[in-house]
Amino acid sequence: MLNLLEYCLLAVLIAIAIFISHWIGQQAYTWMPPQATAEAQRVDALFSFLVSVGAFILLGIVGMMLYSVLFFRAKPDDYSEGHPARGSTKLEILWTVAPTLLVLWIAAQNINIYNQLNILGLKQIVHLHLESPAYAQSDNPKPATEQIQVIAKQWDWTFRYPNNVTSHELHLPVNQSTRLDLQAKDVIHGFFVPAFRLKQDIIPGRDIDLVITPTRVGKYRLQDSQYSGTYFALMETNVYVESPAAYNQWLANVAQQPIETTNPVIAEQMQPPKTLIKTGWNPGLLTETIAKKAESEFPPVPSPQSL
Known part of the structure; x- marks a missing residue:
């Protein structure tokens, strides 16, 4: 009878641990930025599941530790060694098979x-006795309503x-699949939009395509997740998810009324250093030639007006 009560109590404790773990996993959704794409929903669901599993393991380990401390403490004058642990084949199989299946x-x-x-352009096939590896592309790319070319360079997006419209802002139609063609002009950059749960490296000399489906209208922020130079932290821009009608209207307005913009990093480079002792030396002037050369190679492009 005692064994039956112990099994019932263990089942109740496991049920409580599962309930608490599930609740913690549901709370994990609030730890993330708002979901802005269909892919973000899948990522958050997986993250919530992993948090639930981790919470259940934590509760189980802490519970066993507390149980051992409360009911199996040695007496103050007991200096004898504990009983030797005996291996259990069933337990060995359980904690080997269960994590393997989970992974x-x-x-x-x-x-x-x-x-x-x-995502296309990432698969690498290395053949022996070749000077350079060959890269394989998928023969059946996923269809997309829009296709936008993303060009990253120091320090600008x-x-x-379509229709030869160029901008420093990323606009996407909501509830439509958009293929992004990622290209880097100089060094490795990182396309990172937290609300999209998307962080993809952009490698020079390689076109990397991916498809996203925005599901939430709003304004988001695109950042460079890779260290691409001294001013890489300023390499940010806005991402707008809007209705198809607003997206088409924006394309038409930009095509008719372009606005010239300048790179804010160049202005930051020209700022004199803030030091306690004024030496008259401005390291920003050393990069003036480089900045002018960059402006000549990559002139400013039209930026959209606020609608």
Whole structure:
């Protein structure tokens, strides 16, 4: 009878731990920025599951530690050694098979998310006795309503839309799949939009395509997640998700009334250093030639007016 009560109590404690773990996993959704794409929903669901699993393991370990401290403490005058631990084949199989299955399931979910993004240009096939590796592209790219070219360079984002519209802001139609063609002109950059749950490296000399489906209208922020130079922290721009009608109107307005913009990093470079002792030396002037050369190679492009 005592064993039955112990099993019932253990089942109740496990049920409580599962309930608390599930609640903590649901709270994990609030730790993230708002979901702005369909892919972000899949990422958050996986993250919530991992938080629930981690919370359940933590509660189980802490519970066993507290149980041992409360009911199996040695007496103050007891200096004898504990009983030697005996191995259990069932337990060994359990904590070997269970984590293996969990890791395989997580890997399968990650593959499904990457398939949904339809990232192209990353698969590398290395052949022996070749001077350079060959890269394989998918023969069946995922269809997309829009295609936008993303050009990253120190320290600027440039976007080329259909009808030869160019801008320093990224505009996306809501509830429509958009293919982004990521290109880097100089060094490795990182395309990172937290609300999209998307962080993709952009490698010079390689076109990397991915498909995103925005689901939430709003204004978001694109950042460079890779250290691409001294002023890489200023390499940011706005991302607007809007209705298809507003998106088409924006394209028409930009095509008719372009506005010249300047790179804010160049102005930052020209600022004199803030030091306690004035030496008259301005390191920003040393980069003036480089800045002018960059402006000549990559002239300012039209930026949209606020609608």
